[in-house]
Amino acid sequence: MKTFKDVLIDRRSVRRYERKGIEPEKLAFICDAIRNTPTSYNGQQFSVVVVTDPETKLELYDIIGQKQVKTCAAFFFFCVDFHQLELAAKAKGVEFPDYQNSLNGYTVGVVDATLAMHQAIAAAESLGLGTCCIGYARTADPAKTSEILGLPSKVAIVCGLAVGYPAETPDIKPKRPAEIVVFENRYGDDEVILSKLMAYDAEVSEYNRSRAGDQTANDWAAHILDYHEIERKKAIEKYLKKQEIELKIR
C-alpha cells in the first residue's frame, strides 16, 4: 500500500496505462471505498457504472474521444442518481419530491458523485494504480453514452474516471500556493491574491516549457479562460431533461 503522502500530495493524472487488467480484489477494494462515500443525509444520491469490457470501452471512446477511455483497464462513470429513491418512494407509497429538479437537489447529487469519484481515486492510487478524471464523459454526447450504459431516468453522468496500471510518471503539476487556496477565517485581499496568481502563472508557464513529455507554450490564466470560453457553450440541460432532471430556477 502507498502512503497518504503518495496518494494525496504526490498524485498526478496518468494518461498512459499498461495493457493489464485490474485484479478482482483490487476492483472490489475500490468499490468498497466508493460505497462508503460520505453523502448528504446518507441519501447516497449517486451511482457508478464501471466498464471493463474492451468492446464497450472502444464504443465509448468513439463518443468521448479521450484515448484513456479505451486504453485504461477500467473506466468508471460517476452519476447523480435519484432513480433508486424514486423506486423506494413508489414501493413505500411516499410522494416523490422531485428534489433533483431543484438546483440544490442536483448539486447534492453532483457533490455525492464527485466525492465517490475521489474515494475511487484515493483507493486506486493507494494500490499503485494510475487515474485520470474525464469530463468529456459528461459533455461529449452524454445521451448516447447513457444509452450504452442503460442509465434510467433521473440518473445522469457527472464525470468519468480512467483507472489502470501506470505506464508513465508525469511531473507533478504546480498548483496555486496555499495562501490563496485556503484562507484562515476570512477570504483574502485582491492585491495579495493577484500578485500570488501572477507568480503562479509564471511558474505554470515555466513548467509547461520544461516538463517531461509534451511541452507547450501555455500560461495558466489565459489558457484556462480560453478553455472556459469553449466549455461554456456546451449545454447539458437538454441531456439532463432527457434523463428527467429539469432544473427550475425559482
Ligand SMILES: Cc1cc2nc3c(=O)[nH]c(=O)nc-3n(C[C@H](O)[C@H](O)[C@H](O)COP(=O)(O)O)c2cc1C
Ligand atoms: C472534473 C475533471 C475533468 C477532467 N477531464 C479531463 C479530460 O477529459 N481529459 C484529460 O486528459 N484530463 C482531464 N482532467 C484532468 C485534469 O486535466 C488534471 O487533473 C489537471 O490538469 C491537474 O493535473 P493533475 O491531476 O496531474 O494534478 C479532468 C480533471 C477533472 C477534476
